[in-house]
Each structure stands twice: as structure tokens, then as C-alpha cells.
Amino acid sequence: MADTAALENSKKIQTLRKSPASLLRTAFEAGSVAGTVELREVPFLTMAGLRVDPAGEAGERLGAVTGGLPSASGEVLSSGDTAVLWLGPAEFLLVAPAESHESLGGELPRALIAALADGQGQVVDLSANRTTLELTGPRASAVLEKGCALDLHPRVFKPGTALSTEIGGIPAILWKTAEETYRIFPRASFAEFLGRWLLDAMREYASTEVP
Amino acid sequence: MLLISCPNCGPRDETEFHYGGQAHVAYPENPAELTDREWAEYLFYRDNTKGAFAERWLHSTGCRQWFNMLRDTVTYDIQAIYQMGQLRPATGPTAPTVTSPVSPEGAIK
Amino acid sequence: MTTEHLPEHPDFLWRNPDPKSSYDAVIVGGGGHGLATAYYLAKNHGMTNIAILEKGWLAGGNMARNTTIIRSNYLWDESAAIYEHALKLWEILPEELEYDFLFSQRGVMNLAHTLGDVRESVRRVGANKLNGVDAEWLDPQQVKELCPILNINDNIRYPVMGATYQPRAGIAKHDHVAWAFARKCDELGVDIIQNCEVTGFLKDGNKVVGVKTTRGTIHTEKVGLCAAGHSSVLAEMAGFRLPIQSHPLQALVSELHEPVHPTVVMSNHVHVYVSQAHKGELVMGAGVDSYNGYGQRGSFHVIEHQMAAAVELFPIFARAHVLRTWGGIVDTTLDASPIVGTTPVENMFVNCGWGTGGFKGTPAAGLTFAHTIATGTPHKLNKPFALERFETGALIDEHGAAAVAH
Numbered sequence: 001m002a003d004t005a006a007l008e009n010s011k012k013i014q015t016l017r018k019s020p021a022s023l024l025r026t027a028f029e030a031g032s033v034a035g036t037v038e039l040r041e042v043p044f045l046t047m048a049g050l051r052v053d054p055a056g057e058a059g060e061r062l063g064a065v066t067g068g069l070p071s072a073s074g075e076v077l078s079s080g081d082t083a084v085l086w087l088g089p090a091e092f093l094l095v096a097p098a099e100s101h102e103s104l105g106g107e108l109p110r111a112l113i114a115a116l117a118d119g120q121g122q123v124v125d126l127s128a129n130r131t132t133l134e135l136t137g138p139r140a141s142a143v144l145e146k147g148c149a150l151d152l153h154p155r156v157f158k159p160g161t162a163l164s165t166e167i168g169g170i171p172a173i174l175w176k177t178a179e180e181t182y183r184i185f186p187r188a189s190f191a192e193f194l195g196r197w198l199l200d201a202m203r204e205y206a207s208t209e210v211p
Numbered sequence: 212m213l214l215i216s217c218p219n220c221g222p223r224d225e226t227e228f229h230y231g232g233q234a235h236v237a238y239p240e241n242p243a244e245l246t247d248r249e250w251a252e253y254l255f256y257r258d259n260t261k262g263a264f265a266e267r268w269l270h271s272t273g274c275r276q277w278f279n280m281l282r283d284t285v286t287y288d289i290q291a292i293y294q295m296g297q298l299r300p301a302t303g304p305t306a307p308t309v310t311s312p313v314s315p316e317g318a319i320k
Numbered sequence: 321m322t323t324e325h326l327p328e329h330p331d332f333l334w335r336n337p338d339p340k341s342s343y344d345a346v347i348v349g350g351g352g353h354g355l356a357t358a359y360y361l362a363k364n365h366g367m368t369n370i371a372i373l374e375k376g377w378l379a380g381g382n383m384a385r386n387t388t389i390i391r392s393n394y395l396w397d398e399s400a401a402i403y404e405h406a407l408k409l410w411e412i413l414p415e416e417l418e419y420d421f422l423f424s425q426r427g428v429m430n431l432a433h434t435l436g437d438v439r440e441s442v443r444r445v446g447a448n449k450l451n452g453v454d455a456e457w458l459d460p461q462q463v464k465e466l467c468p469i470l471n472i473n474d475n476i477r478y479p480v481m482g483a484t485y486q487p488r489a490g491i492a493k494h495d496h497v498a499w500a501f502a503r504k505c506d507e508l509g510v511d512i513i514q515n516c517e518v519t520g521f522l523k524d525g526n527k528v529v530g531v532k533t534t535r536g537t538i539h540t541e542k543v544g545l546c547a548a549g550h551s552s553v554l555a556e557m558a559g560f561r562l563p564i565q566s567h568p569l570q571a572l573v574s575e576l577h578e579p580v581h582p583t584v585v586m587s588n589h590v591h592v593y594v595s596q597a598h599k600g601e602l603v604m605g606a607g608v609d610s611y612n613g614y615g616q617r618g619s620f621h622v623i624e625h626q627m628a629a630a631v632e633l634f635p636i637f638a639r640a641h642v643l644r645t646w647g648g649i650v651d652t653t654l655d656a657s658p659i660v661g662t663t664p665v666e667n668m669f670v671n672c673g674w675g676t677g678g679f680k681g682t683p684a685a686g687l688t689f690a691h692t693i694a695t696g697t698p699h700k701l702n703k704p705f706a707l708e709r710f711e712t713g714a715l716i717d718e719h720g721a722a723a724v725a726h
Contacts, residue, residue: 073219073220073221073273073274086273087274087275088219088273088275088276089219089274089276091274091275149223149224149226150223163220163273164220164272164273165223165227165272165273166224166226166227166272171225171272175296212619212620212621213611213619224621225619225621226621229610230567230610230611232612247711248711248714250711251563251710251711252561254654254711255563255653255654256561256562256563257563257564257565258552259552259564259565259566259612260612261550261552261553261566261614264612266611266612282611284611284612284613284614284615285567285614285615286612286615287613287615288463314678
């Protein structure tokens, strides 16, 4: 579909771009405590904002592309490597690998725009809006608890849940992808702040336990 | 800090919300026909109730939806939470609190 | 233990009379504004058969809860005029009231943190000078010279890009101010009646003729409302509305410290204002809580935000401890300017809407409100602050200028 020359050119441009938290890459490596709590940026994930009534016709058409739309706060519907997060009763965030973006040969968000057609709703490419920080390890929830008022106890906050909330005093989406793994989506301009905030919160786990 | 039960997201800290002032203030049907006094009332005058007060809140960091709340402005007790467009429920501490349909807990059960 | 070892009971500064059945005028609210109004009614207009009704104890509301900053560097002519007049009165009041209430003209700095702040501040300095208000623009180095504990590094979130400075501004000891006014009022014959809550008004047609209180009915020819956060409640009893919203406003003090802070520093941008009181505690005010509230308390995150800003601006505060926090009920208007004048009810007058800045305005509020009550017409200083401005549209919008933090 896409013009091959244009695609090659686009891929070349991609190698030059910098992700919002790229400045902190070595700091994330240095600040991570292997097996305890680790932090990295997962750059350039494909994201699309969907605003549509999930019960309407347009909602059904979009759902057919995404593998359904979540129906309640916290819910994430995954289909292969693509996930749709509930942000509001008529607002969703689609998250897919970087290669899924049309500029890298993928189909997003073009396929969604095509599915919506002239139906009531909105599909916006938000891939540059937020970046993704991934926090993993047995201490990950303890780090988050320093600046997130949600109940993160494993009995309550289970893998496969995503909530739009505040972390370290800034708005962010928190998605628990596995028992000890969180993906955090801060807006690009907050990425460095949140990255530094998390590093600071992780620092205590780098020191040896006082007997 | 207030702990506010968003009708969509369940209980969250007040910092996730924005205050929207008095609820149920309708835009005048024919603004051009209002007297200066009536227009001033619409623009600048709001109830400043001491006691149960119906007000609007926006869950700005969460689902980004507006809702109504009945709150006591002296004790700060939240007496009821209800959808935009719904009528104000009965006043008083006996008014039932609308339980949130979905909590972070509920969403994943 | 025997009574002879107890210290002598201090002399009371004012009587504690029972209400009479009638007065020439009744002032509702025994805070700073009510006391100042009664004082000027007696002194300037010879009205001494008057009473101040206070539902709690004297000066126990916002008068006991504010951060005592006094300044007059407001943008608009109308505001500069009334606040500058207030400042001039503050300068002579200790002598006039024969009471040293520790008015300290240590200067007030309003910090600028952004280019927008800088432009607005420089404009305000110009406007102040045209209005005869002492004002200067300071660059960051001059800021540092005046207040060495301020962090003027440019690598902080809200760097100090300069400040306006009013040397004649300062602070006073709020409770002593109230006592000074109360003693003079009492000497002039004013009845200060505490524990006397107004529960309604007696009206003859559209004219107020009396006040119903928890201590009986009091007949009066004139009523002046000075109830700050409770103004709307009284207005509702009297049958009219006010464009007022009452919000919590919080403040706090640290424990006592050696003198470290020589002036008063305010930052509207990050909502913190700090001075060091005479005893040594750091006194800080926060921003207004967003929601309406009569609870005299606000939300903790407001204080947290304020502390974060204070510690960034004053790194040495990081080791100070918060001793006490509290809240008052501020009566805000949409244009952040007060309402002083007549009401739709005949012979009833209102002084309210001073929002977060009532303390500094106390003497001018009292002087102009007393004039309005005595003569039935506004003083030239409070004429622009009439209730009617919300209908005519002649608002005095001090929001952007100076009135965000006080």
C-alpha cells in the first residue's frame, strides 16, 4: 500500500528521532537494581486515541478492528500485541508495538480511521503524545506506592488493569501488565520528570539491607 | 483531602478532580432578552449555601467526565453523587450515597 | 495551692455588656472590619450608641487566621487608592489608638517567576508609581541582597526572575490590632457584644429596623454587615443575594526560629507567602481551596504544594517543622475586589468580598464603610466597590494583577 521509497525514507527518519526519556537511558540502567526493581523506556509505541460510543455503530466497527472495546474503568482488552485501555465511557487508548505504525509499514492508525469512516467518533494518532516507562521487579509496587494513591495491593490491583491517575503528582496512566511489571504512560513533557522521580524512589533498594 | 467517588472510576483523591461550582444553573433560554440584573445574576451570582450544596466536579485526571455531588459545605461530608442531567436528590445526612458502579477493584473482578 | 499565689487577673481592655434593646446602628461581625467600622463611626461621625454583634469571640474568625500582610501595590487606580489609604492609616494608627500593635514596615516582595510575571510586575510598578504608591522593580541580585535566604538559582522549577518591592509594606500583630480597636471602641461607648449570633432581621417593608439574635431582639436604625465568609448567610436572612463564594484558605506556622527572614516574600505563581513573625515563627499562607467551604479547614494537598514551593524558594526551610495549620473562610468575588456599599435593603449596608486580602484593608474598610453607614452614601474611595458594579459591568479585575495571593 505505502509507497516503498517513502517508507524507506520514513524508516531512515525514525533512526534519527529521540524518545522523550532518551536523555535518561544510562541513568535508568545505572539506577536499576537487577532482580529488585528495574526501569527502562519502551520508546515510540504506537498509540491511538479513540473517542466513540462503544454501543453505537461506529463503536462496533472500531471494536471489530481492535478486538473489542473495554466497558469499564480499569479494563484492558488485548488482542495479540495490541491492547485497548479504558480511559472514559467513550474514550479509549489503543497501544500497539512501534512497528504497527503506518510510518513503519504497519496499518495503524490508518485501519482505525478507515473503520470509523464517517461514523460519529474520532481516531487520533497519539503516538507522540506519551512515552512508556516500564517498571519491573518485586519492589516495583513499593516504588509506585511512594507517589500513587491507588490501592496497589496485589489482591486489588491485578495484572491486566490500567487506570488513569496521578503518579508523583503528575497525571499518568498506570497499566499493570504482569504480576511485577507496570507500564506507565506519562505525557512526553512529563517523561523526564517522572523518570527522575522514579529513579529517586528506586534509590533505597540499591543499598544493602541494614542487618 | 476529600475522597471522591467518581461514578465511573470509583474512589479517588481530590487532587484528581476539578471543582465546577454550583450545579443545576441553566443557561438562559433567551439571553438577549434578559435585563442587566438578570444577566448579572446569571454571570456573577451563585448560591453560597452553608450546608448541603449541589455542585459539579470533573474527574480531570481520570475519565474526564463531569458529575454532580451533594456535599455539606460545613462538614464536607459527601452526601450523594449523581450523573449530570439528573435531579438533585433529597437533602440531608440521611440521603443515600450513590455507590460507585465501578471501583478499581470492581473493574478487575 | 492558695489563690494569693495566682497572678493578678489582667485588666480587660473592653467591657462585656449585655445588649441593649435598641441602638442607632448595629455592626454584625466583631472582626477587624467590624471593629474598625465601629471605631470610625464613633470617632468620625459621632455615632456612639452603636453595638458590634459577634457570634463567637472577638476577632476569632479570619482576623485570627490571616497572615497579617499589609501592602498597597495593586494595579488598578480604584484598588491602589483604597489600599494606599489603608496603608497611610496603618502608619498613624498605633499612635491614634495608643497601642503598639507591632506594625513593622519591613517591605513586601512579590516574586516574578516567568516572563509573563515580569511584564505584569513591571507594568504594576509603573501603575503604582503613577498612583503615588512606593514601588520598585528588583532584579534577582537585588532580591538576594534584600532577602539572602532566597534561592535565586535559575535551575529551579520556578526561578526568581525579579520582584516588585514595596518598602512601606509589612506586617502587624493581628490580635493586637483587634484589641487596639476594641479598647478604643469601648472607650468611645461602643458595646462589643460577644456570643451573640444574628438569626434574622426585622424589616418594615423594605427597610431594616432590627436584628434578631441569640441574645434577644435588638432594634436599630442601621445595620452594617462585616461578616466576611458568612456574608451570604446574612444576606439570605435579609432577603437579598451577594455575588460571593466562600472558600477555605489555609495558613501555617513553623516552630520558633532565630531571625532569618528580614522581609515578606510573596509568590502568586506558586501560591506561597512567607514572613517571620516577631516571636520567630515562620508564617506562611497557601492558595485558596477550590471548593466552597465554611469548615475553617481545607485539604492537605494544598499545604503540601505550598510547602514544596516554599522549600524550593527557601532551601533552609527544609529543616523547619510545621507547628500548626489552620483555615479561614474567605469571601471571594469574581473580580477579586471587595464590595463596600449599600444593599437592596434600605438602611442595610454591606462590607464583604475582601477575599484573601481583608486584613490589609481593615482601616480603609472601616473608614469608608462607616462613612457609608453614617451618611447613606459612599465615600469616594469605596464608590467604585459598590454591589451595582456586577450589573453595570464596571468590574475592578484584580485577579491577574495582585490579588491572587495576599
